[in-house]
Amino acid sequence: MDYSAYAEAHGLKRMGARPPFSEYLRDAWVRRDFAVTLSAYSNEAANSHNRLGRWWTVLLPTIQAGTYGLIFGLILQGNRPDNFLPFLFTGVFLFAFFSASFSSGASALTGNVGLVKSLSFPRILLPISSVLSQFFNFLPQLGVLALLLIGIQQTISWTWLALIPIMILMVIFASGLAMIAARLTVQVRDLSQLIPFVTRIAFYISGIFFSIDTVLSGIPVLHAIMQWNPIYDFVELARGAVVVGHEMTPHLWIATSVWAFGLFIFGTIFFWRAEERYGRD
């Protein structure tokens, strides 16, 4: 007997095949509470073994910023960009969010084996939830950054409000990044070894502790390319909002929006295309 015709006649669907894209997105949207709750819970679980618990999420980047401030402040001496500490701190805090999202996105599937093996739900919720986790960690860090900046610059302005749309764009961008990293590490486990290295490189080339305009002024081609480095664009845009002497240019708004939505759409499709492979050993 012809099973496929019989199954079709009764409206049965083929299993194991990934669901159509629109259905997949709808399934994921229905379970959005799951992603949000999971992100809150996994932050809690991550901190449960430390005595200082949640405080580490703000202590760590503060210590980091202090260390970089000391070291780069001394090394770069005359070469430092103007208003150096606010410049550096903004860069370091924002970069920490991207790097944390990237690495936790990469382990979103491999680190949640228990969930993946026992429940079926759209797996895309896992990288998204890992970025939300990092976002919840980032909010208190942003508070620390604001205090540091007010302390140093002794001023605050309306442009600070631009941080709200900037953060939304950052979360969208980071989600795309996390989805790509999540699929890649499932298919090629070895890539997880490269993540710290990739992060390091990104840190050095994204103008976190030096001004790309000054350093690359002699190499116009490289300078032009760097204008489209997404991490640099996000950091510059945030500096435009909160660091005195920097401005939010239209180019930065366009570049960050294009990157955020472009990477998110690409990441979603890229992740969905391998949906049926997640969870096999």
Add this chain to the structure above:
Amino acid sequence: MAATDNRKPAVVVDDVHIVYKVYASGKLATGDAGRNGLLKKKVKLREVHAVKGVSFTIYEGESIGLIGSNGSGKSSLMRAVAGLTPIDQGNIYASARPTLLGVGAALLPKLSGEKNIMIGGMAMGLDRKSAQASLEPVTEFAGLQDFIDLPMRTYSSGMSARLRFAIAAYRDHDILIIDEALAVGDSAFRKRSEARMRELRDTAGTVFLVSHSMKSILDTCNRVIWLEKGVLRMDGDPQTVVDAYNAENGSDIID
């Protein structure tokens, strides 16, 4: 399969093959041992043919027992029906996405039982409010009132299986697959869960039960499928199939 069909099919399994490709290290216990030179010591790709061309049709409201010795392909087949394991040949059709409940790790071992109930419920599509409302009945069903605030990693395997069954059984499922999950529970819990399975079946749900306990199979199922070495051995009335199985493997009715 004659044209007796006014029944609605829930799952159609059509000539399904599942092959695992595993990197085998070491030597096979059988076969050409002996040549063990340096050059021979390559990692070999071994193919394990777990399910070999199984076909059957399951109808709505049926409750299927799946039996067979260890390694007969029961769990592989059920994971494939749930869409969790890719199949290499053939097709599986289902009227709804089946929910598989298997033995295995805790969902989120570091978190309390309560939070696992929330997460599990939401992953199955409950919103936050309904998940909150499910806390009490699920805890009670699992019989874990005294331990629900402890991290799931501290649970015994029986406790954790009970909790996972309770989470899955809270919702009505169109198709629910239970893989050995009840074997670890105590007898009071087993009675509760078997009653719940009958209830699910009566609300037009379809339940698969993979088990080595012929007693649970006979108590809950109205059709039994016997797999042996990846091949369908028998499919039919529970008592007939279980009797044939016991005749071959020695009785385990005393359970």
